[in-house]
Amino acid sequence: MPDKADLESAKRRMLDRHLSGRGIRSPSVLAAMAKVPRQRFLPEALLDEAYADRALPIECEQTISQPYIVGLMTQALKLTGEESVLEIGTGSGYQTAVLAELAGQVVTIERHAPLSAGAGQLFAELGYENVTLIVGDGTLGHADRAPYDRIIVTATAERYPAALYEQLRTGGILVMPIGRQDKQVLQTVRKTSSGPTTTNLSGCRFVPLIGEQGWPE
Numbered sequence: 321m322p323d324k325a326d327l328e329s330a331k332r333r334m335l336d337r338h339l340s341g342r343g344i345r346s347p348s349v350l351a352a353m354a355k356v357p358r359q360r361f362l363p364e365a366l367l368d369e370a371y372a373d374r375a376l377p378i379e380c381e382q383t384i385s386q387p388y389i390v391g392l393m394t395q396a397l398k399l400t401g402e403e404s405v406l407e408i409g410t411g412s413g414y415q416t417a418v419l420a421e422l423a424g425q426v427v428t429i430e431r432h433a434p435l436s437a438g439a440g441q442l443f444a445e446l447g448y449e450n451v452t453l454i455v456g457d458g459t460l461g462h463a464d465r466a467p468y469d470r471i472i473v474t475a476t477a478e479r480y481p482a483a484l485y486e487q488l489r490t491g492g493i494l495v496m497p498i499g500r501q502d503k504q505v506l507q508t509v510r511k512t513s514s515g516p517t518t519t520n521l522s523g524c525r526f527v528p529l530i531g532e533q534g535w536p537e
């Protein structure tokens with residue numbers, strides 16, 4: 321079982337090698353990822369791998385995203401501390417915590433109630449008070465709190481859900497993996513007054529986005 325010092329040095333390695341070393345340059349993103357204890361978001365049996373640069377299994381047959389991908393997606397959101405962010409796919413809550421460090425308010429939607437409950441418990445323990453947890457189908461977004469300055473989806477669909485684009489403020493940014501099971505690309509979509517502008521960031525591999533505007537169950 322790794323002790324506190326082991327975890328701190330593993331975290332340092334993650335920051336230097338897998339984040340800074342691979343192009344995550346935003347000082348605020350690196351500082352947020354230095355602060356959030358990833359080990360708290362994992363099953364205890366995986367503590368040894370808390371800062372390895374790979375996705376790991378969590379409850380309900382889902383995964384906690386790879387640190388590099390969390391860094392890349394968060395950096396692409398260009399957060400300055402004030403934004404209202406909608407996240408689809410709470411999962412372990414790790415990505416949510418990184419967002420909570422960098423944004424004003426975070427609304428996060430998860431379809432599996434036990435995952436949402438587990439993440440909520442951790443946010444209370446770690447003192448994140450700017451997060452609202454919702455259980456439901458995130459492909460429909462959450463119109464009550466729209467428009468959002470930023471939207472992040474941590475599960476894959478063949479196209480971004482129309483409801484999410486609608487709930488994005490003009491000038492806002494949506495980041496999401498697009499594709500099929502074995503061929504996915506991380507995309508940034510900026511909403512402009514003349515329509516969406518799309519940029520490809522990197523190949524990736526996420527679990528499917530399941531819902532009305534995603535894949536069938």
Ligand code: SAH
Nearest residue numbers: 384385409411412415430431458529530531
């Ligand atoms: N950001 C998370 C990644 C979790 S994996 C983390 O780092 O831990 C993606 C999550 O999206 C899974 O928990 C899955 O249950 C959830 N998901 C899939 N389709 C969804 C939908 N339509 N609405 C909400 N959550 C969804």
